[in-house]
Amino acid sequence: MIAETASVHPALRHAASGRMGVFSVAEARSAGYGPDEIRALRSSGRWVRLRQGVYTTAEDLAVTERDGVRHAVECLAVLTSLARPTAVVSHASAARVWGWPVPRREPGTVRLTDPHQWRRTTDYRMACAPVPPEHRAHRGPVPLSSPARTLVDCGREWPLEDAVIAMDAGLLAGRTTSAELRDALALARHWPGAPRAVRAVALADGRAESPLETRGRLRIVGAGLPVFQPQVEIWSDGRLLAVVDGWYDDAAIALEFDGKLKYTDPWGGRTPGQVLWAEKRREDALRSLDVRVVRIADEDVDRGWGALDRRLRGMLGVAGPVDRRFTVVPRAIGRPRAG
Template structure:
């Protein structure tokens, strides 16, 4: 590959256009021959990459498809948005999200094979750069998604972004304030009202929403329990009046534990911690992924019964909510 064309490809995740190729001295017949031989692969009309590059990537990741659409449309003001931006930002996405490339352009609405362009206003602070691609900011992305996604999935994505420090509730509220009459705006506002960046996993978010939806009190999240001058543990959810702790048991806690602990060490540590909590008069309810489905009414009934009775008359522990959740790390 000519150095001029290679330089253009290096700036664009390995993609280049027919215009880039002609600028490097490749004629129409040569471009056609390289494509016909399989050396170059056409992703969109006038947009190419090399077969070697695709092999190295193991396929056509969504970010590559987004950039290919942007290059083919040649719309300088268009940005990657909605679910496509969520994917590029590394946010949790709705399981039912299609692979259609989503873009926003302040001047033009358009749809085509595998892409959709929404025509909508876009303020300067609502666009960020991700390598060669411009995309909507985390706050704008989350609100755009929340206007279309199921409520629970929107809150999961918001919680994850808040936990990671990618946005704030204030930023989310400012975006929705600028979209008062947009389609789906009430859905986005509901998601923001339910979001809480202290949730440390999608299971914790979904479990909290199940609790709220069962006409039970909203729990405090990430509450540190201390006794005898030491930290007994940090519980996922806490009901102070009843001294009831809820622990959300995701499978990843045991199959991919933190800090190089073995699954056996995690199980043993969890048992010891729960024994210590119970010894203090704290009731503990464990909730797994499967409990959020058909078994949930029984779980909610049990939790409601526990909340109907007071905790120990004399407390030998203190309970203090943490201001922030902890991001999972190795």
């Protein structure tokens, strides 16, 4: 990824190309750069110091910022400075590289795991734990813990809701399976926080297509309400009318988890007005079949839960239509939404 610029020697460009533009001072010196020249390049802003003895070019750094992969570059910088081939990016850092939701309060410290060494500095935190071959992976040039291992490690440290959100995202993306999560749990069964990870794995469901759906499901489970079926297709007259986020069959209640982003920044190239109109038409079609629709927003799961709880309990006490003009088909897996 290193920028194609005449100021960078081909040998240095080659060394950095496999690390998203990251290179060491030793590699720069091998390519013929002397200490004075390196200091001048840094002072001019053309080279940027990432860690002691580790640099990238300003052009490459701009690309990483644009592409939202700055943390991956920070991880590579730490790995380059350590020169430990046994270490892998892990925990929250690996979750970031895999592209899963990370708690907002989670610090940006680079997290690593190495089978032979424990170390902690202001730049990184390295855990000492086994990393068998099946727990090692790569995403691009970054060596990191496998999806299942990453999620279990996060589950041992994060609050339950955050851990389940990440697990749902990993399952939805097809990066891991429930069986792989259970296998990763087996290795970690005696490690700190293992019971927390066990609870998170038990609650994970890869059919959730957004963090709000996961949060809503957990709130409903915690309140002792019946568990709904996620991602259910509603068909009528041979036509697919809707795929609802949640479904209570006996009561014919469709749950729709509505985040603001759905309307303010819609996916699929649609405008907010088009999304709003499509949602209205969809809901009208469902209500015409005597399907009751409950829309759940972030504030309902948080401050407004009491009112939503009472509403759901009341609605669940009323049976759905006896003569159904629709059929329901539960989906076995969720479907990631394209941007």
